[in-house]
Amino acid sequence: MKTTIAQIGASLDQEVTLGAWVANKRSSGKIAFLQLRDGTGFIQGVVVKAEVAEDVFQIAKGLTQESAIYVSGRVQADERAPSGYELIVHKIEVIHEATDYPITPKEHGTEFLMDHRHLWLRSKRQHALMKIRNEIIHATYRFFADHGFTKLDAPILTSSAPEGTTELFHTKYFEEDAYLSQTGQLYAEAGAMALGRVFTFGPTFRAEKSKTRRHLIEFWMIEAEMAFLEHEESLQLQENYVAYLADQVVRHCQTELKLLDRDVSKLEAIRAPFPRITYDEAVAWLQENGFSELQWGEDFGSPHETALAERFDRPVFITNYPRALKPFYMQPAPDRDDVVLCADLIAPEGYGEIIGGSERIHDYDLLTEELTRHNLSLDEYGWYLDLRKYGSVPHAGFGLGLERTVAWFGGVDHVRETIPFPRLLNRMYP
Incomplete structure (x- = not known):
């Protein structure tokens, strides 16, 4: 079922699909955390290596900032998250891979940000x-x-x-x-x-x-x-x-x-x-x-x-x-x-x-x-x-x-x- 981040609370403990962009990402050998956005809000997607196919985990590790994806998984409550929810990811489909996105997580000057x-x-x-x-x-x-x-x-x-x-x-x-x-x-x-x-x-x-x-x-x-x-x-x-x-x-x-x-x-x-x-x-x-x-x-x-x-x-x-x-x-x-x-x-x-x-x-x-x-x-x-x-x-x-x-x-x-x-x-x- 397709949904949006703003509406994801209505699908608690259910499988959903989001169209989203990767705002940020961090990963280790066993887990990847994807910061996702879809225009309606932001949510964290969690990819656990032991719970997904090997190709899915490799895709998650290789995702670049602002790449566009379809991501499917189970909605889980998380009191620490701003939205109150996170997504336990089971499947990722890359729509478009972004390269060299200019606004990285580091600090940028005002003029640079205004130019972009x-x-x-x-x-x-x-x-x-x-x-x-x-x-x-x-x-x-x-x-x-x-x-x-x-x-x-x-x-x-x-x-x-x-x-x-x-x-x-x-x-x-x-x-x-x-x-x-x-x-x-x-x-x-x-x-x-x-x-x-x-x-x-x-x-x-x-x-x-x-x-x-x-x-x-x-x-x-x-x-x-x-x-x-x-x-x-x-x-x-x-x-x-x-x-x-x-x-x-x-x-x-x-x-x-x-x-x-x-x-x-x-x-x-x-x-x-x-x-x-x-x-x-x-x-x-x-x-x-x-x-x-x-x-x-x-x-x-x-x-x-x-x-x-x-x-x-x-x-x-x-x-x-x-x-x-x-x-x-x-x-x-x-x-x-x-x-x-x-x-x-x-x-x-x-x-x-x-x-x-x-x-x-x-x-x-x-x-x-x-x-x-x-x-x-x-x-x-x-x-x-x-x-x-x-x-x-x-x-x-x-x-x-x-x-x-x-x-x-x-x-x-x-x-x-x-x-x-x-x-x-x-x-x-x-």
Whole structure:
């Protein structure tokens, strides 16, 4: 009976066949231990010389790293194994013999591993991170479906720049100028006016010449827009969403988190409601705690965000940033016009901003003023203004960066490990 490593527990004490790759191997004169993987997980295959035909044992001893095989044997419980099982091998059929596999069990430098990213993905650590990423994606779809959202697909090629052209990739769309999208937000707003609640999920691009561990040139964003929802209601939805993601990863990725040596108690502490501080309060605290040079009106860098986050055991919202720091579409606060109704959600443990969101301007005249103040073309944004001309309502939205969230949940230092094929400032291969 064919099965997979993920399903092998259902065949305890039975004979099964796996299609697998040999991740590693060690052998002596009487026994061979095969570290097998099939994409669904990892398991050890044990080949005992006295219990198999001589040719089977010789095949086992000669297997090379990443050779592909069909392996048959009896499933046996093993409490020491990460999966709880091992396979007592009786038969091996070689599908393809790999030679000189470049990523050996020894240590390799980061650049070497990045040059071989197409192969590095096969390792246990990278497998675990991709599984956590996958769980976050699936949990996202479940959460939004349960909260009345419709999935909307925003275009990747756009004719305008939602947050300014300095961080956009320019291209030609036949005879017209075009840009790779830096957000699906504006299109999601149009979707919200048609469908009430929508979310987008897709790649976004920032031509930002940054080399920090938090930045990628191409990354994936999960963005939500909600009609008839104001700022405070949006914050409640965001914290419930992030808490749900953490809960689902803890529930469904125990093996992966253990392999990554992740302190699961840190994730279990992610429970709504989250603490909130205003930008004003954050600046005052930072000035009193080692950042005296920081002035009101300046944006926070990584050291500022990390210091603020260390005060809490869960993510913290920093609300009401200065209007001058934020994009044109954010609604000014009702009691003062120098700050906007927005929030950045800062993750603990130094992982920085996970979510950025705001209430959007819904007044036609005010949005027109803001577009003009930012030197943006009213013709180019005519369709966006139409959303305020025909049945405008209060609405809000937010965007979550997938790779930063994977890094945070997985407890890894750099986002380059959280996406299958990272695009960095000096890397577009493979």
